[in-house]
Amino acid sequence: PNPPAVFAHGAPPQPKPTNTALPTDEPKTSTAKPSTKENPATKDSINTKMPSKPKAPKKHATESDPTPVSYGALAALDEGMARAHKHSRKRARDAQTLLKRAVGVGDVKFFNRLIRDFGNDKQLGFVEEAFRRIVEVKGLKRNVYSHTNMLNACVRVGELDKARVVWSNMLAEKNADMHPNEVTYTVFIKGLAQNGELDEATALLEKMCAHESEAAPNVRTFSTLLRNCVRHADGINADRCFELMQDAGITPDAASFEYLIKTKCAAFDAVGAWSAHAEMEREYLDATPQALAALATVSSITGDVTKARAACVAAKTAIEANGAGMVLSTEGSDDGGLFRKGLGSGSVGMDDDDDVDDDFLEKEPPQRNNDNSGEYMSESVRAFLRLRNSDAARQVAEVEEFLGKGGTHVNAVAADVNNGHDHEKSPVAVVEGTGDRLDFSALFGNGGTVLPTKLEVCSGMGDWVVNRSIADKNKCNWLAIEMRRNRVRMTWAKGVRARLTNLAVLRGMAHEMISSRVNDETLTEVHVNYPDPPEWVGSKQCLVDFDFLKETHRALRKEDGYLTLVTDDPGYAMRMCRELSKVPELFTPTAPDGKPFVAGVPENYGGSYFDEMWKNGRQTDRYYMRYKAVKSH
Numbered sequence: 001p002n003p004p005a006v007f008a009h010g011a012p013p014q015p016k017p018t019n020t021a022l023p024t025d026e027p028k029t030s031t032a033k034p035s036t037k038e039n040p041a042t043k044d045s046i047n048t049k050m051p052s053k054p055k056a057p058k059k060h061a062t063e064s065d066p067t068p069v070s071y072g073a074l075a076a077l078d079e080g081m082a083r084a085h086k087h088s089r090k091r092a093r094d095a096q097t098l099l100k101r102a103v104g105v106g107d108v109k110f111f112n113r114l115i116r117d118f119g120n121d122k123q124l125g126f127v128e129e130a131f132r133r134i135v136e137v138k139g140l141k142r143n144v145y146s147h148t149n150m151l152n153a154c155v156r157v158g159e160l161d162k163a164r165v166v167w168s169n170m171l172a173e174k175n176a177d178m179h180p181n182e183v184t185y186t187v188f189i190k191g192l193a194q195n196g197e198l199d200e201a202t203a204l205l206e207k208m209c210a211h212e213s214e215a216a217p218n219v220r221t222f223s224t225l226l227r228n229c230v231r232h233a234d235g236i237n238a239d240r241c242f243e244l245m246q247d248a249g250i251t252p253d254a255a256s257f258e259y260l261i262k263t264k265c266a267a268f269d270a271v272g273a274w275s276a277h278a279e280m281e282r283e284y285l286d287a288t289p290q291a292l293a294a295l296a297t298v299s300s301i302t303g304d305v306t307k308a309r310a311a312c313v314a315a316k317t318a319i320e321a322n323g324a325g326m327v328l329s330t331e332g333s334d335d336g337g338l339f340r341k342g343l344g345s346g347s348v349g350m351d352d353d354d355d356v357d358d359d360f361l362e363k364e365p366p367q368r369n370n371d372n373s374g375e376y377m378s379e380s381v382r383a384f385l386r387l388r389n390s391d392a393a394r395q396v397a398e399v400e401e402f403l404g405k406g407g408t409h410v411n412a413v414a415a416d417v418n419n420g421h422d423h424e425k426s427p428v429a430v431v432e433g434t435g436d437r438l439d440f441s442a443l444f445g446n447g448g449t450v451l452p453t454k455l456e457v458c459s460g461m462g463d464w465v466v467n468r469s470i471a472d473k474n475k476c477n478w479l480a481i482e483m484r485r486n487r488v489r490m491t492w493a494k495g496v497r498a499r500l501t502n503l504a505v506l507r508g509m510a511h512e513m514i515s516s517r518v519n520d521e522t523l524t525e526v527h528v529n530y531p532d533p534p535e536w537v538g539s540k541q542c543l544v545d546f547d548f549l550k551e552t553h554r555a556l557r558k559e560d561g562y563l564t565l566v567t568d569d570p571g572y573a574m575r576m577c578r579e580l581s582k583v584p585e586l587f588t589p590t591a592p593d594g595k596p597f598v599a600g601v602p603e604n605y606g607g608s609y610f611d612e613m614w615k616n617g618r619q620t621d622r623y624y625m626r627y628k629a630v631k632s633h
Helices: 071-075 079-105 108-120 124-134 145-155 161-172 183-192 198-209 217-230 235-247 252-267 270-282 287-302 305-321 360-364 381-404 407-419 463-471 485-497 510-517 546-555 568-583 609-616
Strands: 430-431 451-457 477-482 503-507 523-528 562-567 587-589 623-629
Touching: 071 079, 071 198, 071 568, 079 108, 079 568, 108 124, 108 145, 108 360, 124 145, 124 451, 145 161, 145 183, 161 183, 183 198, 183 217, 198 235, 198 546, 217 270, 217 485, 235 252, 235 477, 252 270, 252 287, 270 287, 270 562, 287 381, 360 477, 381 407, 381 523, 407 485, 430 463, 430 609, 451 463, 451 510, 463 477, 463 485, 463 503, 477 510, 485 503, 510 546, 562 568, 568 623
Parallel strands: 430 503, 451 477, 451 523, 477 503, 523 562
Antiparallel strands: 562 623, 587 623
C-alpha cells in the first residue's frame, strides 16, 4: 500500500519552501519495540540512536535567561503565523501516524516511500526515524532504495556530512545489490556541487564515465553538476562536464546548454558564452529568454554593444514565442512594480534558479499542441514561465537603459569590468573571505569621505543594496555580504554599471564576515531581507541565532544602530522573534506597544525576486522586524 502524501497542505511543491520547520517537526519517542539482538545492518548507519526531543538553547556567558516568547503566543498575534503553527503541528501528527502504520505494515517498500516523502517535505528528523525503524521490524532489511532516498533527504536540506555517511555505508556494503546506482550517484554529485565541492563532484562524475563504472551517468547527472557551476561561476568544471558528456555520447539538451551559457556569463566570459550559444544553435535548440538576457547583460558590461543589442532583440522574440506572457507590476505599487527599469529582482537569468525544484527546471515544459486542439501547457508551468519571462524582460530593459547612456559611459564600465573586481582602481571593492578588520575610510571609492555605513546581509544578486546605494549617494556607504560567487560578481558589476563609489561587497558566511571584518560600533544599520529559512528543525544553517545577534550588536553603533529583518515566511518570522526575545540586553523592538514584529513591509522599502513571485502566487504574508541596539552597561 502507498502512504498518503506527506504534504499536509495538499499543494504541489513550491519553488521556495514556505513552511519553516518548527520544533513540532521532530519525531517523538518510538513506540516500536526494538529487537533485543544486535542487527548488523544497523552498524555504522546514520543516526541509529533514537532521536531525542529538541534540546533547549545553549546558554552563553553574556546571555540573560529570559523566557523566550512562545510559538503559541506569536501565533495568536497573526493569522499567517497561526496557519504556520497549526500546519507544523498537523504534519508532525501525520508523520507520527505514518511511522506507526509503516511498522504495522512491515513492508520495506512502504518505508522507502515514507523516507522519500518525508525527504521531499524536508522533514529530516522523521526521515532518520523511518530509516532506523526498518531494521527494527522483524525480517526487514534496508535496500539500495532505502539508502538512496535517505541520501536524497540529506542532500535536500544541505546536510552534506550526513550524506557522506550514507554514501560511505553504501560503498562498504558487500552485497553488490546495495551499491550506488546512477540515481544515487546523481544525488551525491548534487550534494557535493551545491555545497561548493565542485572538484570532488567532477571527479565522481569522471568515475561514473570510466569504462568499468558500475553506474553510467545520464543527462540529468550532467545537468545537476552544470547547474551548480552557475552559482559558483566555475567555468572550468562546466567545460569539463561538457567534455565528459560528449565523450559519453550523450547529447546535451536545452537545459545543459542554458547552464553552460549562464556559467560563462556569471564568470563574465562573454566570448565563451556566445560560443556555447553557437553550439546550441548547431544542435537546433532554442535559447530561453533567460539565457538570452544573460548574454545581453554580459555583452553590455564587457563593451560589445552590437551583440548586446542583438541578444536583447532575441530575448524579446523568445518571450513572445513561448506564449506564457509576463507578470504585471504589483497593483498599487508607487514604484512601478518589480520590473520597471533600474529596479531588479533576483536576476534569475544569470543566477542558478536554485530555489526552484530540479524536476521542474530540467524537464522540457509542455507546449501548445501543433494540431490546434486547444490544449495548452499546465497553469503551473505557465505561471513559472511567466515569471521567468518577466525577469528576462526586466534585464533587457536594464541593458537597453544602460546602453542608452552613450559610448563614454558604456566604455568606462567595460574597462572596469574587463579589469576585474580585484583591480586596484575598481570603484567597487570586493573582499574575499575572513581576515583583518576593515578600514571603511580606505575601503570605499569615495576618497575616504567619512560617512555612516550600512550593511545588507545575504544580499543575493544585489538589486536591493545597489538601489539603496544609488539613493544614498553622498549620504552613506553600503556593505553587502553574500556567500555565492556568481551573486557577488553580479552585485559588483551592477555597482560598477551604476558608477557607485559608496558600495563594497564581502564574500563569505555572514557570521564569519561580520565577526572578522567589521569593527566595533561602525554600522548604523544592518538589514536582513528575505533570508532563506532553515531547511529543517535540526539544521545548524540558521542565520538569525544568538551568535549572529551578538556580533551584529557589537558592530552596530549604540546611539543610532538598528537591525531590520524582513521575511515572507511566517515560521521563520516566529523563530527570529523568539531569538530576539532571548536577548533583551542586546536589542529592543521599535514597533508600537513593544510588539515583536509588524505585519507587512513599509511603503517603498523595496522587494526581492521571491517577494514578487509570492505576490504573483497570492502568498502575501510579510513580516517586518526593526530593533534598536541596546547600549552596553
